[in-house]
Amino acid sequence: MDFFPIFIDIRQKPVLVVGGGEVASRKVALLREAQARVRIVAPELCPALEDLRQKDAIDYRAGYYQDSDLEDCHLVIAATDNDTVNQRISNQAQQRRIPVNAVDQPEYCSFIVPSIIDRSPVVAAVSTGGASPVLARLIRTRLESLIPAGYGRLADLARRFRDKVKARVPFDQRRRFWEKVLSGGVAERVFAGQMEEAEAAMDRALEDSASPSPMGEVYLVGGGPGDPDLLTFRALRLMQQADVVVYDRLVAKAILDLSRRDAERIYVGKERSHHAMRQEEINELLARLAKEGKKVVRLKGGDPFIFGRGGEEIHTLAEQGIPFQVVPAITAASGCAAYAGIPLTHRDYAQSVTFVTGHLKDGTMNLNWEQLAQPRQTVVFYMGLVGLPVICKELTAHGVSPDMPIALVQQGTTEKQRVFKGTLGTIQEIVAREHPKPPTLIIVGKVVELHERLSWYKAPQHPQKGATSPVGPGPEVLKLEA
Ligand code: SAH
Numbered sequence: 001m002d003f004f005p006i007f008i009d010i011r012q013k014p015v016l017v018v019g020g021g022e023v024a025s026r027k028v029a030l031l032r033e034a035q036a037r038v039r040i041v042a043p044e045l046c047p048a049l050e051d052l053r054q055k056d057a058i059d060y061r062a063g064y065y066q067d068s069d070l071e072d073c074h075l076v077i078a079a080t081d082n083d084t085v086n087q088r089i090s091n092q093a094q095q096r097r098i099p100v101n102a103v104d105q106p107e108y109c110s111f112i113v114p115s116i117i118d119r120s121p122v123v124a125a126v127s128t129g130g131a132s133p134v135l136a137r138l139i140r141t142r143l144e145s146l147i148p149a150g151y152g153r154l155a156d157l158a159r160r161f162r163d164k165v166k167a168r169v170p171f172d173q174r175r176r177f178w179e180k181v182l183s184g185g186v187a188e189r190v191f192a193g194q195m196e197e198a199e200a201a202m203d204r205a206l207e208d209s210a211s212p213s214p215m216g217e218v219y220l221v222g223g224g225p226g227d228p229d230l231l232t233f234r235a236l237r238l239m240q241q242a243d244v245v246v247y248d249r250l251v252a253k254a255i256l257d258l259s260r261r262d263a264e265r266i267y268v269g270k271e272r273s274h275h276a277m278r279q280e281e282i283n284e285l286l287a288r289l290a291k292e293g294k295k296v297v298r299l300k301g302g303d304p305f306i307f308g309r310g311g312e313e314i315h316t317l318a319e320q321g322i323p324f325q326v327v328p329a330i331t332a333a334s335g336c337a338a339y340a341g342i343p344l345t346h347r348d349y350a351q352s353v354t355f356v357t358g359h360l361k362d363g364t365m366n367l368n369w370e371q372l373a374q375p376r377q378t379v380v381f382y383m384g385l386v387g388l389p390v391i392c393k394e395l396t397a398h399g400v401s402p403d404m405p406i407a408l409v410q411q412g413t414t415e416k417q418r419v420f421k422g423t424l425g426t427i428q429e430i431v432a433r434e435h436p437k438p439p440t441l442i443i444v445g446k447v448v449e450l451h452e453r454l455s456w457y458k459a460p461q462h463p464q465k466g467a468t469s470p471v472g473p474g475p476e477v478l479k480l481e482a
């Protein structure tokens with residue numbers, strides 16, 4: 001280790017920055033975050049620093065660096081573009097035992113400024129010892145995604161409860177206690193901004209630390225349309241903490257595999273017409289698992305509140321007083337549209353978009369067809385493959401031209417994605433020939449025409465039998481991999 005990492009208190013202490021350009025300005029911003037009294041010496045200031053000077057947020061001496069500028073300083077930053085000057089500042093500061101940093105010149109530095117992740121009071125700092133600031137920044141970016149934005153609030157909460165925990169939890173159990181609250185339900189409430197609930201949960205955890213079976217909780221987590229990269233940070237974090245994952249058919253395997261390895265996995269089906277478990281049974285299962293003290297992730301495809309029956313599941317939990325959270329996700333319409341290059345709205349083609357269910361009940365769809373047939377909109381049908389003939393028939397019967405473009409996106413965002421494009425008049429023929437695999441999403445509207453121009457995603461698919469490019473005239477079939 002070439003540098004000893006420390007965090008230094010410079011609140012209200014004079015810190016000298018030599019230089020008035022953009023580089024100096026970035027350092028000044030950091031020093032001000034740490035509440036230092038910033039003194040700048042430079043012949044002139046860039047606009048951002050000039051702005052600070054006018055607000056009296058910095059002390060400023062116009063002119064070139066002089067040795068006397070170091071007087072009383074606790075730290076020095078040399079941020080001039082003159083190598084000789086930076087070196088001189090460095091030498092003089094080191095003679096006086098004042099820590100000095102010359103920006104991007106490790107040879108003149110007695111300390112280096114790390115890349116930081118600021119969740120005050122939690123601060124993580126990354127340094128490559130001056131070897132590669134860009135690498136430090138890349139590592140920082142990775143850490144940023146691992147450290148939830150609410151960590152600062154969590155640290156505050158921990159500070160407030162420190163004495164209470166000391167008094168109530170015996171020493172040998174304390175570390176486990178903190179691990180549990182800082183990575184479990186208390187922390188998740190803090191991240192969700194529910195501070196009062198977090199404090200109540202903290203009190204409960206203190207009580208439970210004496211009792212053998214504390215209450216668990218349920219996270220209703222949206223897993224997105226299929227590509228694991230589209231998961232949210234929160235979804236991933238909760239999946240990695242789960243004791244049990246309750247999932248259904250729509251959840252891609254690649255996503256399920258990101259759950260904690262030793263979590264119990266319960267499949268609750270939901271295939272068309274043969275549900276592995278009835279909705280009421282699922283609702284009760286979630287409640288029962290939570291009452292056993294488990295952290296339950298109810299993992300659903302897409303967004304839990306869009307055709308996901310998420311509302312019903314948490315209704316049961318709310319009734320029974322079981323704590324829960326809902327984690328939103330990218331819904332199939334957004335995922336499929338983006339990956340198929342079909343903007344759902346567009347200034348020239350569609351001023352609104354409607355998501356409807358194309359699920360058939362007794363062979364019909366109880367939809368407001370008149371409204372769905374209006375021009376200048378996009379209509380997205382979930383669960384519409386079986387009902388496709390009804391969709392085409394009703395839309396044309398309500399005045400939509402049979403030439404209206406329609407796209408059917410199979411297994412959108414996954415490596416098996418395929419896009420079938422046609423018109424209301426031709427799409428059934430295409431489906432009959434190509435046998436798209438569920439899940440499929442149907443997009444109706446002029447925006448579908450943009451698909452050829454805007455499509456970018458290439459699914460590395462496994463070609464299916466009979467799914468070759470169309471030969472000769474006939475309805476157009478577009479596959480993402482020709
Ligand atoms: N809650 C989910 C929707 C559940 S309804 C969401 O927000 O996406 C199930 C329907 O969603 C399927 O019948 C299909 O129409 C659509 N769907 C879900 N994932 C899909 C995918 N990857 N590709 C195409 N359609 C998908």
